[in-house]
Amino acid sequence: MNLILLTEHDLITDEQVQLDDRRFQHIRMVHKPEVGAHLKVGMLNGLLGTGQVLALSDTAVTLQVSFHKTPPPPLPLTLLLALPRPKMLKRILQTVAAMGVKELYLINSYRVDKSYWGSPVLEKQIMEQLLLGLEQAGDSIMPQVHLRKRFKPFVEDELPHLVEGTRALIAHPYHAVPCPPAETTQTTLAIGPEGGFIPYEVEKLNEAGFKSIHIGERILRVENAVPALLSRLFPV
Amino acid sequence: MNLILLTEHDLITDEQVQLDDRRFQHIRMVHKPEVGAHLKVGMLNGLLGTGQVLALSDTAVTLQVSFHKTPPPPLPLTLLLALPRPKMLKRILQTVAAMGVKELYLINSYRVDKSYWGSPVLEKQIMEQLLLGLEQAGDSIMPQVHLRKRFKPFVEDELPHLVEGTRALIAHPYHAVPCPPAETTQTTLAIGPEGGFIPYEVEKLNEAGFKSIHIGERILRVENAVPALLSRLFPV
Numbered sequence: 001m002n003l004i005l006l007t008e009h010d011l012i013t014d015e016q017v018q019l020d021d022r023r024f025q026h027i028r029m030v031h032k033p034e035v036g037a038h039l040k041v042g043m044l045n046g047l048l049g050t051g052q053v054l055a056l057s058d059t060a061v062t063l064q065v066s067f068h069k070t071p072p073p074p075l076p077l078t079l080l081l082a083l084p085r086p087k088m089l090k091r092i093l094q095t096v097a098a099m100g101v102k103e104l105y106l107i108n109s110y111r112v113d114k115s116y117w118g119s120p121v122l123e124k125q126i127m128e129q130l131l132l133g134l135e136q137a138g139d140s141i142m143p144q145v146h147l148r149k150r151f152k153p154f155v156e157d158e159l160p161h162l163v164e165g166t167r168a169l170i171a172h173p174y175h176a177v178p179c180p181p182a183e184t185t186q187t188t189l190a191i192g193p194e195g196g197f198i199p200y201e202v203e204k205l206n207e208a209g210f211k212s213i214h215i216g217e218r219i220l221r222v223e224n225a226v227p228a229l230l231s232r233l234f235p236v
Numbered sequence: 237m238n239l240i241l242l243t244e245h246d247l248i249t250d251e252q253v254q255l256d257d258r259r260f261q262h263i264r265m266v267h268k269p270e271v272g273a274h275l276k277v278g279m280l281n282g283l284l285g286t287g288q289v290l291a292l293s294d295t296a297v298t299l300q301v302s303f304h305k306t307p308p309p310p311l312p313l314t315l316l317l318a319l320p321r322p323k324m325l326k327r328i329l330q331t332v333a334a335m336g337v338k339e340l341y342l343i344n345s346y347r348v349d350k351s352y353w354g355s356p357v358l359e360k361q362i363m364e365q366l367l368l369g370l371e372q373a374g375d376s377i378m379p380q381v382h383l384r385k386r387f388k389p390f391v392e393d394e395l396p397h398l399v400e401g402t403r404a405l406i407a408h409p410y411h412a413v414p415c416p417p418a419e420t421t422q423t424t425l426a427i428g429p430e431g432g433f434i435p436y437e438v439e440k441l442n443e444a445g446f447k448s449i450h451i452g453e454r455i456l457r458v459e460n461a462v463p464a465l466l467s468r469l470f471p472v
Contacts, residue, residue, distance in 0.1 A: 002455050072453035095460050100452075137454035178472040216336075216472050217308035218373035219238050224331050224463040227456070231464035236414040236452050 001026045001135045004041045004051060006065065017041075017051070020060040027061050041065055042140035071140045075100040075234055076186045078162055082109035082193035084222055086119040090129050091223055097133025097143050099230050105162075107148045109201055111193040117149055155204045163188045168210040171229055172202055173219065176212035182235040189233065191225060237262045237371045240277045240287060242301065253277075253287070256296040263297050277301055278376035307376045311336040311470055312422045314398055318345040318429035320458055322355035326365050327459055333369025333379050335466050341398075343384045345437055347429040353385055391440045399424045404446040407465055408438055409455065412448035418471040425469065427461060 004027065010017040019027070031039060033053045041051040041063065048071055051063030083106045084092055096104055108117075116122075121129070126145050134140060148154040167180070170190045190197075190205055197205070202212065215228055240263065246253040255263070267275060269289045277287040277299065284307055287299035319342045320328055332340055344353075352358075357365070362381050370376060384390040402422045405415075410432075426433075426441055433441070438448065451464055 094457075098454060098456055098460060099464075100454060136457055139454060214472070215467065218334060218336060218375060220334055220463070221330075221372055223459075224334060227460040227464040228335075228467035231451065231467045236450070 001030070002040065003048070003135050003138045003140070004039055004063075005044050005131060005135055005140060006041055006051075007044045012062075015066065016054065016062060016064055018060055018062045024059075024061050028056065039063065040138065041067075042071065042134075042138075043067055044140055045142055046140060047071070048138070048140055072100060072138065074102040074141060075230060076184060077101055077230070077234070078103040078105065078166070078188045079226075080105045080107050080159075080188065080190040081222070081226075082107055082191065082197070083112045083116050083122075084193065085113065085116055086121045088223055089116075089119065089121050090125065092226060093126060093129035093145075094133035094136065095223065095226055097130040097139070098137040099133075099227060100137070100139065101230070102141060102143045103146075104143055105146045105148055105154075107154055108151045109193050110151075110198045111195045122147065151201065152204070155201075155208055159205075159208045163209050168208070169213050169233075170197070170202065170205050170210045171215070171225055172197060172212040173214040173217075174202075174212070176214040179213045179215045179229065179232050182233060184235060187233060189229060191222060191229070194222060237266070238276065239284070239371050239374045239376070240275055240299075241280050241367060241371055241376060242277055242287075243280045248298075251301055252290065252298060253301055254296050254298045260295075260297050264292065275299065276374065277303075278307065278370075278374075279303055280376055281378055282376060283307070284374070284376055308336060308374065310338040310377060311466060312420060313337055313466070313470070314339040314341065314402070314424045315462075316341045316343050316395075316424065316426040317458070317462075318343055318427065318433070319348045319352050319358075320429065321349065321352055322357045324459055325352075325355065325357050326361065328462060329362060329365035329381075330369035330372065331459065331462055333366040333375070334373040335369075335463060336373070336375065337466070338377060338379045339382075340379055341382045341384055341390075343390055344387045345429050346387075346434045347431045358383065387437065388440070391437075391444055395441075395444045399445050404444070405449050405469075406433070406438065406441050406446045407451070407461055408433060408448040409450040409453075410438075410448065412450040415449045415451045415465065415468050418469060420471060423469060425465060427458060427465070430458060 012018050037053050038050045042048040047067035048069040049067035051065045055062040166186045166188045168188045274286045278284040283303035284305040285303035287301045291298040402424045404424045406426045
């Protein structure tokens with residue numbers, strides 16, 4: 001937790017917050033600040049700033065907060081990701097949030113096991129995992145996550161509007177060109193499930209304007225492909 | 237398992253192998269091949285090729301194998317990684333192997349918990365985790381892993397020889413320049429523990445010729461920093 005993320009509900013006055021939950025435990029056990037110390041804080045979907053420790057007890061911490069810094073710039077990206085299995089989904093949500101993705105579509109694909117759509121992670125933990133990623137990276141802007149359980153209507157009806165005017169790419173190592181150089185260009189990137197998109201799905205994405213790219217001969221797991229691709233597609 | 241990795245011990249004749257272990261289970265449960273089907277195989281530390289299914293029973297599979305393809309090129313990299321906590325170490329070993337790293341030094345650092353050096357993963361599972369990464373990526377060349385429990389003698393006595401003639405970089409976001417562009421240059425990359433190298437360690441690495449680089453404002457976990465950095469430092 002490199003950043004303590006706050007919401008309006010934490011405010012006890014205009015400039016003070018009191019925390020007694022997970023964030024308090026983390027501050028007490030990991031940061032172990034003296035009274036007077038400064039911690040990095042951020043207002044969820046707002047500015048970053050500092051929180052000075054006013055009081056620290058066994059049950060709560062009180063911070064004097066001020067906000068003055070804009071969060072890191074978002075990636076100019078809409079990411080389409082075939083829904084991963086629940087355990088991997090948790091990590092990927094953290095990764096996506098940590099790396100600055102702000103628009104994530106979790107989509108269906110032939111190789112997505114139907115049971116994944118019933119996972120408790122999807123129902124209850126999306127926000128929690130994204131928060132962990134933001135806290136790690138030092139960002140305050142919550143990504144938007146959209147669930148699309150039906151591939152065909154999504155690709156035919158919604159996707160053409162999403163990709164308009166963007167660099168549209170599928171990470172798909174067959175009949176693919178090497179990943180293009182880093183650019184600050186609005187991009188739509190589709191990443192398939194373990195085992196990849198099936199030919200029909202690739203064809204539909206190609207029809208919607210997506211170009212197949214690869215990042216080498218090696219086949220990476222989705223959890224590695226995501227940081228590898230995002231790192232390569234956008235400049236520092 | 238995108239590649240079935242074999243060793244000389246699996247050979248029952250010059251061109252046939254019989255498998256009855258984890259690899260057999262994977263072939264039976266995931267590939268579910270007919271007799272006559274072709275699977276991708278590789279000889280550990282040798283060539284890639286194909287294995288044609290000659291027989292498949294409830295207890296074993298017999299393959300007719302031939303080897304004709306060189307494995308993907310290795311990254312021109314020596315990676316120094318502060319020893320991660322055991323659970324993360326398993327994933328990182330897979331990642332490192334999958335991405336084509338062939339020389340890995342697991343090193344000590346002030347922020348590496350001493351208990352990590354006693355982890356059973358280090359004693360018994362390094363090879364196993366690396367194999368999983370190779371099988372995933374479709375590579376046959378086992379990385380070399382070196383353990384260095386003492387930071388100072390390693391950095392002072394051994395590191396100068398390792399970095400000679402290489403591009404030497406620390407992923408350390410303070411007083412850092414942006415990550416240099418992708419190049420097929422022999423590189424030595426040092427990545428610190430969660431929380432980063434301490435100033436003394438950065439200083440020692442600087443003295444050994446390492447330059448601090450960053451890949452943006454966001455602070456990434458080691459498991460994301462590794463693929464993000466490797467992807468950025470080397471061309472496809």
